[in-house]
Amino acid sequence: MLKLLHESIPWSSKISLLTFGLAIIFSLVSTLFRSGSSLLVSMFVVLLFILIGIIGDTIGLAAATSKEVHFHAMASKKVTGAKEAAYISKNAPVFCSFFNDVVGDIAGIVSGAASTAVVFQAAKIINTTEGSVLFIIITVILTSIIAALTVGGKAICKTIAIYQSTNIIIFTGKCIYFGNRLVQLFMFKQPRKKKAYHRFKKAPGDIANNA
Template sequence: MHPRIKRSLKFSLTIAVITFVLAAFFSIVSSALLEQVAWYIGFIIVLLIVFTGIIFDMLGIASTAAKEAPFHAMASEKITGAREAVIIIKNADKFASFCNDVIGDISGIVSGSALTIVVLQVAFLISDGGSTTQITLSVLLTSFIAALTVGGKAIGKYFAIHSSTNIIIYTGKIIAFIEKNFKIRILPKTK
């Protein structure tokens, strides 16, 4: 088998396992949190999950839209995050896959299940669990969250394409801060 195909299959399998673990973790945590809080706090948590998906979708698009040259110039001037930005651009396919597919898709799925818990909480408050109220609330809130997600991702894509350099350098700075201060390796080592 060709080495590129092997690497691609290995990456795909790794990302599938990571997705499984992260999805399970975030689903358990969000469900546990939502069952312990009032519906309006739960709705804020759902919004945070949606905005996380939007931001990571924007990061993934920006990594594929950005050009490498400006980051080399910044790295030569020792600008914090520039080296990390170069690594992001060189690994744009993997970075975008992680941001868009792993975090973005998990956010969509978890926000949907989290919204179900919020809808049930509100429906029981309003009408002791009446099915008409539940259906109406479910349709309205699901439609709102879907519109927010799609509209947010559309705006995020616009900014990702037109401001990719700024987005990636700020992302590089955040990653550099995390790697330096928390000793957590996020990006692959450079050769």
């Protein structure tokens, strides 16, 4: 148990730093949305980040429930993305933490910030002030809708992730494979093999025969 905890410390530190950096970026984004954007753009951002959170939660759960042996069998048949899928399944705790905690939580934070912008923009359109009864009603309704979409979407996708984990992870592996081909992702970048140069020397017997 202590060994597992010791091994998880480096990854936990990296996750914390990554989350800190992403939280700063998304906080700046939410500030920009509050400072002035259209109602439709803010609603689109809310729905987009709800979808990102649902997808992240689905991939994380699928990684946790997938079986690595399935992807090794696919890799032996030269299925595209199978090696990447096997890597995901083998490192399920890492990918589960990244997609569920980092992607899911930050997407929830951003959707919450954008929903605040939607509330203020809707209140401005109907000429109501903060603290009024109508403003409170709008806030409660929008917050409830966002919560229902988030929780309901994740509940549906959890069932899909459990029973279709192999298909989800192989699709994710294919995405990583093609992404690796395009931008050379560092995680799956393979070191170049050095070319071997062989110098062929004649044996002493061959030299004598030629003489």
